[in-house]
Amino acid sequence: APGGGLGGVESFLELSNEDPTLEFAESLLKAIPETGSIVAHHQDAEITVLEQIAQRLGGELSERLLALIPRFIDTEQIARAGYYHPDQMSSYSIKRLAPALTGRGYDGLAIGDGMMAVAEWRRALRPETSAEEREAVRANLVEYCGLDAELMHDILERLRELSSAADG
Numbered sequence: 001a002p003g004g005g006l007g008g009v010e011s012f013l014e015l016s017n018e019d020p021t022l023e024f025a026e027s028l029l030k031a032i033p034e035t036g037s038i039v040a041h042h043q044d045a046e047i048t049v050l051e052q053i054a055q056r057l058g059g060e061l062s063e064r065l066l067a068l069i070p071r072f073i074d075t076e077q078i079a080r081a082g083y084y085h086p087d088q089m090s091s092y093s094i095k096r097l098a099p100a101l102t103g104r105g106y107d108g109l110a111i112g113d114g115m116m117a118v119a120e121w122r123r124a125l126r127p128e129t130s131a132e133e134r135e136a137v138r139a140n141l142v143e144y145c146g147l148d149a150e151l152m153h154d155i156l157e158r159l160r161e162l163s164s165a166a167d168g
Helices: 021-031 043-057 059-066 075-080 094-102 114-125 131-167
Strands: 038-040 072-074
Touching: 021 043, 021 059, 038 043, 038 131, 043 059, 043 072, 072 075, 075 094, 075 131, 094 131, 114 131
Parallel strands: 038 072
Antiparallel strands: none
């Protein structure tokens, strides 16, 4: 709801070499309330993954996952419709938009972008990676992904504030 908090945050991160698809889908469906919007930045990527998982799993889980898709709202699309700041440097990526719009970004994180997140996740899966390194990667990935969620929320709230100010 407008002005509402981010709500409870639950992380799901599998660092074994087992297929986490079913466990992830069940965890996701448990974590998302039955109603309300699902905020994403560049929703097409999230929707594509949901569709792939739904296709893999089939059945009732597939139907429940696909039912989430119409609930998505995309902070990138909303910003493109009426916001631009020169600090974005012609980009609407969350890495450029969030600092320009909210004053917060990914500086200071051990993992600061998606490519690095994937590389670190893969490193954590290697058998030669120590348990200590694996836990450090886990903590860094949870921090990075958590900031993604916070920034999407903050972007949406800031755009609402700007829109209200422009209307009033």
